[in-house]
Amino acid sequence: MGVLAVAIRTEPRPFTISVLASALYAAMTVATASVLGWVTEETVLPAFRSGDTTAGALTAAALAIIGVAALKALGVAGRRFYAGLMQYRMQATYRRAVTRQYLKLPLAWHHRHPTGQLLSNANADVEASWAPLAPLPMAVGVVVMLVISAVSIVLTDLTVAIVGFLVFPAIALLNVVYQRRLAPVATRAQQLRAEVSEVAHESFEGGLVVKTLGREESETERFRATAEALRDANVRVGRVRGMFDPLLEALPNLGVLAVLLVGSMRLDAGAMTAGDLVQVAYLFTLLAWPIRALGWVLAEVPRSVVGWRRVRSVLDEGGSLPYGEKRPGDGNAAALEVSKVRFGYASSDDIGEPPGDVLHDVSFDAGPGKTLAVVGPTGSGKSTLTSLLVRLVDPADGAVLLDGVDVRDIERGGVAETAALVPQQTFLFDDTVRGNVTLGLDLPDERIWEALRLAQADGFVAALGDGLDTRVGERGATLSGGQRQRLALARALVRRPRLLVLDDATSSVDSQVEARILRSLRESRGTVVVVAYRKATIALADEVVYMERGRVLDRGPHAELLERSEGYRNLVNAYERAEAEQELIHEQEEEEEARA
16 A cells, blocks of 8 residues: 555546546446346336337437446546556656666665666566556546445345345455465565576676687576576466456356345345346446456555565665765866775675775875876776776775865765766767767767877777767677777767876777877876876876785885885886787787788
8 A cells, every 4th residue: 555655646646537537437337237227127128018119218228328338438548548647657757766866876886786686676676566556546446336336236125235245255355365375476576587687687798708608508597597487486476366366256256146046036025126136236247347456456566565665675775975065176187185095895795794995094196287107916906996086986984085175075966077987898889989979968079079089089980981970889899999998088088077087998909009198198287097007108107106905005206116116016017028928929910810
């Protein structure tokens, strides 16, 4: 009732109109019984007795039946239209609400919840939550039919009414048993829908890995096992419904048979007329319809409650990032300061202790217009640090400041206007080059080409068949890895950020192109923080922050760190040797291809 009350409060007008239309249908259905009884007494039986009838009597009977049928049809149309309108509006409202909540929740929350589950929350769970809304107005409206029918039966013949009403306690008991049997199996089926979505999403996302490692059969088997579990759960739901639905259908019909039996005896005794018997028997057949309508609502309730709880679990999450009312400073470049930052990821299942801190007491700063390189071995916390700089997550302790303002005190959207992140994993939409760079911003082509030039992407974009209007395919499938990275960089630059954060964002381009990109960024006079590996790239930075195991071990100019920090020197030289080996292998492959 609580779930249904939410829908009624949210969409009162469609619900009211659909219930009134359903009540009209119910009243006209009951009126049909009275009309049939009247036609039987006034037209049919006199015709049998006299062997003749009049055109006026037949016309009156026909008009009465047609008039009631027309009003009943109007009630059906109004009920279905407004009930559907209410259901689809509620589904749209809560899909948007869930999606907005996803956007509000921090990245750390998303790390703990599989994408497949999030898709299921926004789609299958929302649909299940409002599934009872389609039959609800009909069920509420036919209560009118139930009341009017019951009153009419009692007024016609009390004895027959008492016999027929004995079926209602049996139906109520049957519904209680039905709900208790269906609720657990419906819950399990709804959970398995999310699991099937999770497995499918992982398989599609990891399609390249699956194919290159020849894991098609194992992935197919993994999906088959989950899909079969969902199938079995749905079969169990069907079995429960298949067991109880015929009983719900049969009980009202048994009541009709009892009414006909007792009514025939009363008719022989002269206690009621034939018209009364026809009317009472028809009214009892009508009683089966409200019961079925209520049963349809009750049948959807267990799945609805499960879906609603899963949707509310998202909407009730309180981990959204708070915002202040301050704005960062103006100018071409932002001043960045990281002060004693500590951060750790929560466990993936939301229970137990966090696995440990990733960053420990990290402090450094970058003046306006400076280029800062962050260097460290794998697992030292560099990518986590970049997420903190653009406030995808908040630190457990310490602060990140832009122009002297804590990012937690900046107004909503203020950090995004000031800082831009180009992450390790490049994502392009199945759209044009222009669409992927602007992402909905209304910008002139001159500004787009300016960003492409800074990202060293103007050359290959100009060579594409349709230039800026060339579609790049799903995830940029028609482009190379380096081209995708440069488009992602242009996407950030077109917004003219005052702080640009590059998380190994040029790893797929050659060293010469990377060097040109960094020179262009330095000339743009913005503040740049770059996670770097190549020695030539690091050397272009004004200052280097060297990290290990989530701590800043040293900082300073590249040349000074090479002299005084053995760990830094060994790491940078190792990167340089690995890059040289890769370039040698690449040159040998090109020579072999040329000879072939």
